[in-house]
Each structure stands twice: as C-alpha cells, then as structure tokens.
Amino acid sequence: MCEPVDTEPHSLTDFDREVDALRQLLSARDLMSVDELRRGIEAIPEADYHRLGYYQRWIRSIADNLLRRGVITEAELRAALEAG
Amino acid sequence: MFAPGETVRVKDAWPEATGPVHIRTPHYVRGVTGEIVRHLGDFPNPEDLAFARPAETRPLYHVRFRKGAVWPEAKPDDELLIEIFEHWLERP
Amino acid sequence: MTILEADSDQLLAAVRALLERKGIVTSPEVHAQIASTDAASPGQGARMVAKAWVDPDYRGLLLEDGTRAAEALGIRMRGLPPLGVLENGLEVHHLVVCTLCSCYPRAVLGYPPFWYKSAAYRARAIRDPRELLASEWKTVIPDTVKLRVVDSTADYRWMVLPRRPDGTEGWDEEQLAAIVRVGDMIGVTVPEAQPAAVGTGSETRS
Numbered sequence: 001m002c003e004p005v006d007t008e009p010h011s012l013t014d015f016d017r018e019v020d021a022l023r024q025l026l027s028a029r030d031l032m033s034v035d036e037l038r039r040g041i042e043a044i045p046e047a048d049y050h051r052l053g054y055y056q057r058w059i060r061s062i063a064d065n066l067l068r069r070g071v072i073t074e075a076e077l078r079a080a081l082e083a084g
Numbered sequence: 085m086f087a088p089g090e091t092v093r094v095k096d097a098w099p100e101a102t103g104p105v106h107i108r109t110p111h112y113v114r115g116v117t118g119e120i121v122r123h124l125g126d127f128p129n130p131e132d133l134a135f136a137r138p139a140e141t142r143p144l145y146h147v148r149f150r151k152g153a154v155w156p157e158a159k160p161d162d163e164l165l166i167e168i169f170e171h172w173l174e175r176p
Numbered sequence: 177m178t179i180l181e182a183d184s185d186q187l188l189a190a191v192r193a194l195l196e197r198k199g200i201v202t203s204p205e206v207h208a209q210i211a212s213t214d215a216a217s218p219g220q221g222a223r224m225v226a227k228a229w230v231d232p233d234y235r236g237l238l239l240e241d242g243t244r245a246a247e248a249l250g251i252r253m254r255g256l257p258p259l260g261v262l263e264n265g266l267e268v269h270h271l272v273v274c275t276l277c278s279c280y281p282r283a284v285l286g287y288p289p290f291w292y293k294s295a296a297y298r299a300r301a302i303r304d305p306r307e308l309l310a311s312e313w314k315t316v317i318p319d320t321v322k323l324r325v326v327d328s329t330a331d332y333r334w335m336v337l338p339r340r341p342d343g344t345e346g347w348d349e350e351q352l353a354a355i356v357r358v359g360d361m362i363g364v365t366v367p368e369a370q371p372a373a374v375g376t377g378s379e380t381r382s
Contacts, residue, residue: 002296002299002300003296004296004311004312005291005294005296005297005300005308005312006290006291006294006296007291007312007313008290009289009290010289010290012287015184015185015188017210017213017214018188018192018206018210019188020210020213020287021206021207021209021210021213022188022191022192022195022201022206022209024209024213025201025205025206025209026201028255029200029201031200033133033134033136035106035130035133035134036133036134036135036136038106038134038276038277039106039134039135041277042106043104048181052184053184054278054293055184056184059184059187059188059191060180060184060187062191063179063180063187063190063191064180065136066191066195068136069136071195071198071200072191072194072195072198074179076194077179077190077191077194078179080189080190080191080193080194081179081182081186081187081190083190083193084186084189084190084193108276108329108330109329110275110276110302110327110329112275112302124258124260124331124332125258125331127330127331130330130331144330144331144332148324151323151325155303158304159306159319159323161322162305162306162322162323162324162325163322163323163324163325164302164324164325164326164327165262165270165324165325165326165327166326166327166329167327167328167329167330167331167332168329168330169330
C-alpha cells in the first residue's frame with residue numbers, strides 16, 4: 001500500500017457510470033443505504049476484493065444487498081444471468 | 085454529550101474480531117486520546133444501517149488527535165481530524 | 177461458485193433487467209441519473225472558492241455551513257450528505273482522505289478522481305502525508321504549517337477552502353475560479369497565480 005499513487009486522470013466506462021447511477025437510484029428509493037453498500041463491499045472475500053475493480057465491487061455488493069432485502073431472489077437472478 | 089475542548093478516548097474495542105460488523109471508527113485510532121472539536125449533528129447509527137436494521141440516531145463529533153499519539157515517527161504537532169460517533173467515545 | 181461471483185458485466189445486466197421488469201429502476205431513469213451525475217464537476221467547487229476569496233460574508237457562510245453555501249450558488253444539495261468546508265492558511269493545511277472507503281464531496285466536485293480511491297493514497301495520506309504530497313504532487317508543506325489530515329469517516333463530506341495565492345490581487349471571481357483545481361480543494365495541491373494546467377485530475381467522460 002506504500003506504492004506510488006497513480007495521479008493520472010482515468011476515464012470512467014459506461015459500466016462504471018451505470019453502476020454509480022444505479023447505486024444512487026436504489027438509495028433514493030430506500031432500497032439500499034450507502035452503509036449497506038459498504039458492508040457488502042467489505043464482505044467480499046479478500047482474493048476477489050483485490051481482483052475486482054472499484055465499480056465491480058459495487059455491483060457485487062448491490063446484488064448481494066438486493067438479495068438480502070428480498071428485492072430480487074436468487075432464482076430470479078440466476079434466471080436473468082442465464083437469459084443474459 | 086461531550087463539549088468542545090473535552091478530552092476523550094476512543095474505545096479500544098474490536099467487535100470485528102467476533103462477527104460480521106460494519107464500523108466507521110478507523111482501527112488506527114482505537115484506544116487513542118483526543119479532543120472534541122465540535123458536535124456535527126445526530127445521524128442514524130451506520131452499524132445498524134449497514135445491515136438494514138432500524139437505526140437509532142447518535143451524536144457525531146469531530147475529534148482531533150495529535151499525530152504523534154498514533155504514530156511515533158510522525159511530526160508530533162501534525163493532527164488528525166476524524167468523525168466519530170458518541171458510542172465509540174469515553175472519558176479517560 | 178456462488179451466484180455473486182458471476183462476471184461483473186453480466187451481473188449488472190441481470191440486476192438491471194430484474195429491476196426494470198419489477199418497475200423499480202427503469203433504463204431512462206438510469207440515463208437521467210448518469211446525466212445529472214456527469215453535470216457535477218470541480219468547476220462548482222472552484223466557483224465557491226473564488227466567491228469566498230472576494231466576499232467575506234460568503235466565506236463566513238461557506239465555513240459555517242457548506243451545504244447552504246453550495247445551494248446559494250444554485251448547486252443541488254437536497255438529499256445529499258452535509259458538506260463541511262475547512263480553511264487552509266498560513267498556520268494549518270488540511271488534507272482530506274477517506275481511509276474506510278472513498279467518501280468525497282461529489283455534489284461540488286463531481287466523481288472522485290482515480291487516485292483518491294486508491295489504496296496507496298488512502299494509506300499514505302493518513303500515515304505519511306508530508307512525504308506523500310511532496311513525492312506525488314510536489315506540494316511541500318512548510319514545517320511551520322501544521323498538517324491536519326481529515327479522515328472522512330462518517331456522514332459529512334469535506335472540502336478544503338485553499339488559501340488565495342499571492343499575485344491575484346484585483347482578479348475577478350471568474351479569473352480566480354479558473355485557477356482552482358480539484359486537488360486544491362482536497363489539499364493535495366495549492367492554487368497558483370497562473371492559468372490552470374491542462375487536466376484537472378478529475379474523471380472525464382470516456
């Protein structure tokens with residue numbers, strides 16, 4: 001962690017912006033607080049945490065929280081992943 | 085409630101060692117003594133919000149610490165300013 | 177393998193499809209949210225800083241209540257975390273970091289820069305900030321100035337009001353706002369009395 005800081009500007013991808021927007025919309029609908037987002041990120045196993053990018057951690061946490069809240073079910077998510 | 089200027093110590097507690105939790109008190113400041121700068125307002129306890137549980141509102145303070153109290157090699161007069169919830173603070 | 181280990185792009189597509197089908201979040205809503213998020217930029221914070229430099233009443237409001245100061249310039253703050261503003265001067269220099277995640281005053285500065293979210297910045301800013309600023313940004317904080325690192329851990333979002341640089345006497349707000357960079361409002365850099373170099377260090381559209 002004492003490595004150099006990459007101070008160059010990085011462009012956000014469409015994926016990044018969509019995940020960011022989705023996070024805001026779910027918070028606005030009281031379906032996921034920012035604290036739930038953080039809890040979900042911290043719950044990612046360490047190896048996966050380091051492998052995933054910033055917004056990849058977010059979408060994993062968002063999916064985790066929507067399942068926990070029962071907004072979506074595991075069967076629905078599995079079917080949607082297969083359909084995709 | 086704590087008053088500005090009051091000396092406080094962050095609890096030397098490690099609830100993450102015993103189960104799943106979400107905590108907004110940085111580990112490096114646990115057990116360290118600092119000074120209340122001001123009461124920032126009252127906010128729902130993030131430790132409950134993180135698990136979608138009903139969250140009681142708790143006072144939140146800005147607390148100032150001497151850098152040297154945390155890391156001996158630091159320039160001693162440099163400071164840390166951190167938001168800490170009341171239930172993490174105690175009178176030393 | 178658990179279902180959460182699915183590929184990230186596929187996970188996003190699946191979650192969006194389900195939320196769309198349930199009428200919870202629609203595609204036009206996502207696009208509208210992206211557009212409004214993209215509209216926030218460090219230029220907003222820079223306008224606040226420039227106004228505070230020329231208007232003592234506004235400076236007072238900014239330091240007292242950053243949220244109201246932002247709203248006074250037409251920046252939408254409703255439903256967003258309260259904004260706190262800390263002033264840099266000849267005695268104290270503030271540096272903002274979020275060691276626990278990446279809390280950032282997005283309402284007034286836009287998306288956080290890549291470096292702000294990095295583990296390296298978060299670790300070094302709290303542990304060895306003087307060395308960090310000198311090596312990565314060539315910002316040298318004199319020994320006579322107290323460095324105060326602000327760890328943004330909870331419900332506020334923090335922005336720095338930098339010190340107005342010498343050589344800007346008589347400049348108007350627009351000229352002043354043009355020299356305020358995103359790093360100046362986090363505390364990794366200090367404004368200089370010359371036109372801003374290209375690149376603000378903020379995230380740009382791909």
